[in-house]
Amino acid sequence: MNILLTGATSGIGWETFKSLWKDGHQMILPVRNMKKAIDLLEGFGANERVYLVQMDLADLKSVNEATKDISSKYQSIDIIINNAGGMFPPKKKTVEGLDESFVVNHLGHFLLTKHLIHLLPKDLGKVISVSSKVHQIGKANPSDLGLNKSTSSFASYASVKLYNILFTKLLRKKYSEQNLQAYALHPGAVNTSFGNSSGSIEKAIIGFSKLFFISPKKGAETTLYLANTPSSKLTNGGYYQRKKFASVSSKANDLELAEKLWQFSETEVKRILD
Template sequence: MNIVLTGSTSGIGWETLKALMPLADRVFLPVRNISKAEKLTQHLFQKEKIVLIPMDLSLMSEVKKGAMEILEQCKEIHILINNAGGIFPSGKKTSEGLDLTFATNHLGHFLLTRELMPALIRGQAKIIHVSSMAHQIATDPSQDLGLLKSSNTGSAYGKAKLYNILFSNELKNRFASKGISSYSLHPGAVRTSFGSETSLWAKLIIEVSKVFFISPKSGAQTSIFLATTPKNQLKNGGYYIRKKSKPTSSLAKNQKLASALWEYSEDVLKNLGLI
């Protein structure tokens, strides 16, 4: 079994990696910092299974290049876990002119999944998206899908987490007939370095709240559950909390919005000359 896992060097991604490694033939890890990843993984049992791929998910040119590297080494992918994410100051842009929250939490994974699709189809893959209950606070993003006008950090993050679910649903609609299954999940409020790049006020709120947070190991359990449970025991397109399928917000069920997000994402990538 071949696995691709983003956001693997900390938090629930690290716990997910350790749990799934014994089951894998190879694990491809797109990472922003290769030297950090090498140090972290050098003592792991069966570390020879790991393939590190240079990739900053916020930069679409790097995502495209990294996806090509994976495809050169792997013809079939059986599990893709879109785990990486972050909460960033509103209005912060990437060097490609994209909103950083939009690029990191949605568009990077959209492009990675799109580029890997031939191998995902050959592997009849599961695609797992780490979303959040924060999607419940999202208002209708139709007039600003790229989050370029968003002035509120929390609001932008909520919309990005909504996008994870919309993307998962649209993948099911477009590719279920080709053997693809797609799931989204809320991992719980996890005690990690999450939010370290956001505003001082947001950092303070996160730190005060951490007394109520769960451990990264606990937070990884639903991702691990979805990766290891047979497809016929899961709901394709389902949203999971604590290993159980749960309802989403009404916006997350909106198929017109899911389709519009897909089309918008492709348009952005076309404008960048990447598809």
């Protein structure tokens, strides 16, 4: 299969890549740091079945160019895994003036997926988005979906993890004729570089909490489960935890809210790219 994976050069993404590559899949890796990716792959011995493309999720124009590159090279993609993400200081802006947490965790993947979704095969294509259990306390304020007024790294992160599930729910609805399979997941509390770019208070809390976190290899298990399990054995639009279907917050089931987020995302993408 042809599998696209973001955030493949560290943490859960690296463990996900290693497992899928060993299984013989062709891996498409959009990466921000090309040298780091090349060095990692050489060290691992992955000299074939990997296509690297330059992409910075925090830069929508970069994402747009990456999708053009990928579309010119591949006629089909079987699975898109939206794995990359992070917690960033509040008010930190991207080069295009958008909230960084909003763009890296949601809008960049929204654009990437929308521009490549035509390459997914009917009835078999999957979009897998790494969300989090903290979505349960996330908020989606219709007047500030872009998180420009947020004053907390953690609050912003909880919101964008809610967005990941809302995006998943609406992918299922909007592409029902294609029978697109869309899933979101909680990987667990994983000991990675997550939180290194957050505010000082959040960074200190996360640093202490990591003493109790699971390994990246363990954290990749649910992503790999969703990628490898036949769609007939999964719930389309579902949210998974520990390789099992799990419940979500009432907000994460709000399709009206999901539609507002979708429309806002389309407007922001159009404003930046036009």
